[in-house]
Amino acid sequence: MSTDTTSExxxxxxxxxxDTLEEVLSHSTDKSKSELDKLRSKARAALDESRLRLGETGDRLSQTTREAVSHADDYVRENPWHGVGIGAAIGLAIGMLISRR
Known part of the structure; x- marks a missing residue:
């Protein structure tokens, strides 16, 4: 799953x-007990579903990050001088940015 899709x-x-919580808050004053219970149930279901999906998304992002780190580690181990060159270029860029202050 792409990052854009995950963000969406x-x-x-x-x-x-x-939206569900706003509905609960805005309509809670003029509702009967049974209607309030329905709204609370709807809000609880939305909250539980959001927690579940956010947990799944976090797990996917974590797995993707681990894979990227593994690939980068493999690349540097196979091409150590490329890794040194990339590190030097990044260090140079950061040094230039800091010196501009």
């Missing part, structure tokens, strides 16, 4: 949760 899913989940 997170935004949709959070929007759904916010």
């Amino acid at each position: 899913h997170l935004r949709a989940e959070l929007k759904n949760l916010a």
